[in-house]
Amino acid sequence: MASLREFLNRLEEEGNPEDLCHVTEPVDPADFEVTAVLQHLENAGRYPAVWFDRPKNLWGQPSAFSLVSNLFASRERCALALGLERKDKNLPLSLEYARREERMIPPTVIAPAEAPVKQVIRRGEEADLRIFPIVRHHEMDPAPYVDMTPFMKDPDSGSYNGAFLRMMYKGPRRLGLHMSPRHNWQIARKYEERGMPTPVVVVVGHHPAFYLGCLNVSPFGVDDYHKVGAIMGESVRLVPSETWGEAIMVPADAEIVIEGQILPGERDVEGPFGEFPGTYGPQRVRWVVEVTAITHRRDAIYQDVFVGHRGNWIMGAIPKEGSIYNRIKGVIPTVKGVHLPLSGVGRFHCYISIDKKVDGESKQAAFIAMGECDFIKHVIVVDGDVDPFNEEQVWWSVATRVQADQDVDVIKNVKGNTLDPSQTDDIMTAKMIIDATKPVRRPFAARIRVPDRVMQRIDLAQVGLTGPRSKQTAPASAE
Amino acid sequence: MATIFWVTCPRCGGKFYCHTQDLRHTDWKLLCPFCQHRFHQDESPQIVE
Numbered sequence: 001m002a003s004l005r006e007f008l009n010r011l012e013e014e015g016n017p018e019d020l021c022h023v024t025e026p027v028d029p030a031d032f033e034v035t036a037v038l039q040h041l042e043n044a045g046r047y048p049a050v051w052f053d054r055p056k057n058l059w060g061q062p063s064a065f066s067l068v069s070n071l072f073a074s075r076e077r078c079a080l081a082l083g084l085e086r087k088d089k090n091l092p093l094s095l096e097y098a099r100r101e102e103r104m105i106p107p108t109v110i111a112p113a114e115a116p117v118k119q120v121i122r123r124g125e126e127a128d129l130r131i132f133p134i135v136r137h138h139e140m141d142p143a144p145y146v147d148m149t150p151f152m153k154d155p156d157s158g159s160y161n162g163a164f165l166r167m168m169y170k171g172p173r174r175l176g177l178h179m180s181p182r183h184n185w186q187i188a189r190k191y192e193e194r195g196m197p198t199p200v201v202v203v204v205g206h207h208p209a210f211y212l213g214c215l216n217v218s219p220f221g222v223d224d225y226h227k228v229g230a231i232m233g234e235s236v237r238l239v240p241s242e243t244w245g246e247a248i249m250v251p252a253d254a255e256i257v258i259e260g261q262i263l264p265g266e267r268d269v270e271g272p273f274g275e276f277p278g279t280y281g282p283q284r285v286r287w288v289v290e291v292t293a294i295t296h297r298r299d300a301i302y303q304d305v306f307v308g309h310r311g312n313w314i315m316g317a318i319p320k321e322g323s324i325y326n327r328i329k330g331v332i333p334t335v336k337g338v339h340l341p342l343s344g345v346g347r348f349h350c351y352i353s354i355d356k357k358v359d360g361e362s363k364q365a366a367f368i369a370m371g372e373c374d375f376i377k378h379v380i381v382v383d384g385d386v387d388p389f390n391e392e393q394v395w396w397s398v399a400t401r402v403q404a405d406q407d408v409d410v411i412k413n414v415k416g417n418t419l420d421p422s423q424t425d426d427i428m429t430a431k432m433i434i435d436a437t438k439p440v441r442r443p444f445a446a447r448i449r450v451p452d453r454v455m456q457r458i459d460l461a462q463v464g465l466t467g468p469r470s471k472q473t474a475p476a477s478a479e
Numbered sequence: 480m481a482t483i484f485w486v487t488c489p490r491c492g493g494k495f496y497c498h499t500q501d502l503r504h505t506d507w508k509l510l511c512p513f514c515q516h517r518f519h520q521d522e523s524p525q526i527v528e
Contacts, residue, residue, distance in 0.1 A: 140495055142512030269502070269510050272495055282483045283497040285507060418481055426481045426500065 002207040003253045026054045029135040030144045047073035055133035063133040069304040073311035081208035090389045098322025105229030107236040115239040115252035119298045127294040128172040135304045138274030144169045151201045152187040159223035162214040173291040176270035197261035199248045205255025205303040215319040242293035256296040260289040278308045279421045313346030339388040347375035351388035362435040380434045397436040407435040484528035490516040
């Protein structure tokens with residue numbers, strides 16, 4: 001069965017230090033020491049998954065749990081997670097995600113005795129969050145945060161929804177929960193309107209394909225356990241929760257599951273928190289989760305995401321790229337690629353390449369992208385000769401094929417994202433389309449190129465290509 | 480992003496920001512993220528909005 005440890009074992013066997021590193025000395029996650037390691041690596045241009053062997057728990061003692069972070073900080077690792085090859089890391093990865101997202105694989109219910117996540121069960125006062133190496137990420141975060149995926153169940157349709165949400169440690173059995181007005185927010189609102197607590201199941205540690213599956217962009221009401229199974233390529237194994245039994249099911253192959261309930265009508269201050277744009281979201285008045293039970297594997301691995309950094313951006317980009325590509329292809333069959341680059345935190349910028357046949361197709365493609373994903377602010381449409389995964393090429397295209405008075409459109413007062421620090425309105429944002437394609441209806445300069453026939457004839461391995469000559473070996477001068 | 484106001488903690492002098500609609504001119508005690516002090520915004524030596 002797919003699990004976090006199975007994926008990590010694969011990386012261990014491959015032995016590539018750019019894919020997986022261990023930190024063998026003790027670190028204190030609650031005192032920023034985990035994120036300091038990750039920041040140092042990032043400063044050096046390195047993005048391995050990092051497995052901390054000896055993190056401290058919230059008592060400052062050696063934790064019984066090791067800790068993994070940065071797992072998604074490489075598109076190649078995400079390709080491996082979906083069973084693809086490293087070379088498929090760009091558009092093929094996004095398209096494979098989109099292909100799987102069209103499907104549903106129903107979950108499988110197993111007996112608790114078979115479920116690894118039930119190896120240790122802690123209920124009531126024993127369900128103490130301080131046993132975990134919970135990470136405090138950035139300077140203005142007021143506390144350690146659990147930043148993996150709470151699952152909630154829609155009381156009307158019975159469908160589950162999972163999403164990455166920030167959860168602030170507020171006490172041994174208490175978490176502050178931030179939600180944007182999306183699917184889990186809708187579910188919690190329904191329970192609260194009925195005066196009922198909202199059951200929450202936080203999945204901390206699972207196969208990376210499980211979490212990529214949680215980021216699917218399906219409509220509200222589509223069951224995420226089915227969608228996650230489709231993305232993973234295998235049925236998600238479920239087992240009854242400790243708190244609600246079969247009424248709320250939890251993933252059997254998770255490392256850790258935290259069960260709790262959002263208390264109706266109860267709020268508390270939460271944040272600030274270093275968020276995905278690389279800026280802090282402000283302190284707010286948010287929901288409170290009371291922890292009811294914790295279950296985990298005997299040697300469970302605690303998982304974390306370095307929010308606001310590369311892994312957070314890549315995992316946000318992949319699910320959207322494929323679905324946007326498919327929607328555009330329905331209208332513009334010559335679309336060649338879609339990319340949400342790191343420079344746009346995997347959400348705010350969208351590069352689309354099309355083999356444009358008639359003028360106007362660029363803007364049509366941009367509208368589709370913005371309609372498909374409300375995160376997207378800036379769309380750059382380029383010709384098919386430009387690789388949307390090559391940012392230098394994209395901006396060369398803007399430099400040479402754009403006249404701002406003719407090719408740039410700004411659309412005001414569109415729903416944006418509450419965490420975009422540039423927004424001057426609470427909800428609404430401005431969007432921009434840059435059409436960096438060549439016009440079809442008038443002559444346009446051709447791009448320079450070395451003739452193909454000569455490029456094919458010349459092989460670098462055959463031309464005597466060497467490094468620089470030292471003075472001693474340089475040819476004698478004519479003097 | 481939503482409108483924010485910057486607050487200075489009366490105990491440690493740390494500066495952080497809050498969501499205006501949620502917290503400005505309310506009775507909620509703010510939480511200083513640097514020293515964990517809970518305080519009413521009227522106690523802040525400086526609020527920038």
